[in-house]
Amino acid sequence: MGRPAEFDRDKALGAAIRVFARHGFSAASLSDLIEGMGIGRQSLYGAFGDKRRLFLEALERYSDVSRLRMQAAMDKEDNALAALEAALMIDLGTGADLETGCLGVGSIAEFGRSDPEVNAMGDRAGAEITTMLAGRVRDGMASGELKATLDADEVARMLLTLKSGLKISARGGDDQVRRSARLVLAGLEAE
Amino acid sequence: MGRPAEFDRDKALGAAIRVFARHGFSAASLSDLIEGMGIGRQSLYGAFGDKRRLFLEALERYSDVSRLRMQAAMDKEDNALAALEAALMIDLGTGADLETGCLGVGSIAEFGRSDPEVNAMGDRAGAEITTMLAGRVRDGMASGELKATLDADEVARMLLTLKSGLKISARGGDDQVRRSARLVLAGLEAE
DNA sequence: TCCATTATTGACCTTTCAGTCCATAATGGA
DNA sequence: TCCATTATGGACTGAAAGGTCAATAATGGA
Numbered sequence: 001m002g003r004p005a006e007f008d009r010d011k012a013l014g015a016a017i018r019v020f021a022r023h024g025f026s027a028a029s030l031s032d033l034i035e036g037m038g039i040g041r042q043s044l045y046g047a048f049g050d051k052r053r054l055f056l057e058a059l060e061r062y063s064d065v066s067r068l069r070m071q072a073a074m075d076k077e078d079n080a081l082a083a084l085e086a087a088l089m090i091d092l093g094t095g096a097d098l099e100t101g102c103l104g105v106g107s108i109a110e111f112g113r114s115d116p117e118v119n120a121m122g123d124r125a126g127a128e129i130t131t132m133l134a135g136r137v138r139d140g141m142a143s144g145e146l147k148a149t150l151d152a153d154e155v156a157r158m159l160l161t162l163k164s165g166l167k168i169s170a171r172g173g174d175d176q177v178r179r180s181a182r183l184v185l186a187g188l189e190a191e
Numbered sequence: 192m193g194r195p196a197e198f199d200r201d202k203a204l205g206a207a208i209r210v211f212a213r214h215g216f217s218a219a220s221l222s223d224l225i226e227g228m229g230i231g232r233q234s235l236y237g238a239f240g241d242k243r244r245l246f247l248e249a250l251e252r253y254s255d256v257s258r259l260r261m262q263a264a265m266d267k268e269d270n271a272l273a274a275l276e277a278a279l280m281i282d283l284g285t286g287a288d289l290e291t292g293c294l295g296v297g298s299i300a301e302f303g304r305s306d307p308e309v310n311a312m313g314d315r316a317g318a319e320i321t322t323m324l325a326g327r328v329r330d331g332m333a334s335g336e337l338k339a340t341l342d343a344d345e346v347a348r349m350l351l352t353l354k355s356g357l358k359i360s361a362r363g364g365d366d367q368v369r370r371s372a373r374l375v376l377a378g379l380e381a382e
Numbered sequence: 383t384c385c386a387t388t389a390t391t392g393a394c395c396t397t398t399c400a401g402t403c404c405a406t407a408a409t410g411g412a
Numbered sequence: 413t414c415c416a417t418t419a420t421g422g423a424c425t426g427a428a429a430g431g432t433c434a435a436t437a438a439t440g441g442a
Contacts, residue, residue, distance in 0.1 A: 001411070001417055002410080003417075004419075005418085027301065029400085030399075041422090042402090051401090105300060109301070112213070112362050114290065119364065154371070155374065157360075161353075161368060162371075162375070163356070164356040166356070173313070176345070179348075180349035187375065188378055193388030195389075196390095220429070230390095232390095234389065241431070242431090
């Protein structure tokens, strides 16, 4: 009952993700959000709470969506090395959306460890991604693609760290980040 | 002539670097800066211009200082691999200053490529660092420490990208980033 | 000793911020 | 058809933002 909303909540949240990813939390003003999401001020507050709650919801959805995209990209590949490469390459931006950074990396850069709720989401996302990556690393070690002496969890953490670096460098204008990714992977390959 | 300033300009700039590194540009308020720098509002404007000019000067000095620190850390090491490891490890924070992020990485995360002056400084800093790293990579290839088949400039760019990732991960709470750094370097070593 | 010059202090200005209020509009159920 | 309920739009609010002004204080040179 009650008057139905005139906007699509999911689309609005997606738009909020883009606004926050471009400007960061504190530099994204309510006006930016209202304009970017295409809804009224009161609708925003009614549907999402305040700016901080909107950000947290945006960060959560961003984490989920990008994890699923990474999983899908890896699932397309048969051999482990190709899967890891696909995981590193995804969401690096193709020039067009270069100005829209990564909300995960951006929130770490902006908040560090100062916000418990942001910390919790970041920790969860990091754990999920490293688990995914570690599985494929183990596959590659078993199949002989990767050096047998590696520590799969250590490699997975390193790859997540590398991915953060790739995103930062891409946002900073480096158009060769894919070569960097392949170079690191080459160092993991069995002889 | 004229009344002498009561504060040390260099110290004040150093304090501004810490404030900006902790909060980012837009989240650092004038009040934060005034308090952190220990000077009055009008002194800040008189000595540094406005907030943006202060930030740009802080970023420039940060780039210079951290490049020199990296150079010094590398110069202490004889063999190339140890030098590259030292370059990666420096400024990762030891828990105490974990909350104070990297101003370079932070400015890329916050501004992307949207600000021409920030771009110019970031590009210059990146070029200087990759040049430094590439020299040591070439040394290592010549001495047989590193694989002879590497492209030194490509490796240098990758190491800079990795360093950004290490800083992001460290700021995000990963206390194993040094292992990630060593793991990547191990992949560059000659057999 | 006076003056030009620069620094400091605190009050002040305008704009923008995040957030709220309220009147109006649209719905489903009674 | 009326009502409870929810959404919308616009005006509004207090606080805080970045930045300026003007009065006062401290210096070196004439």
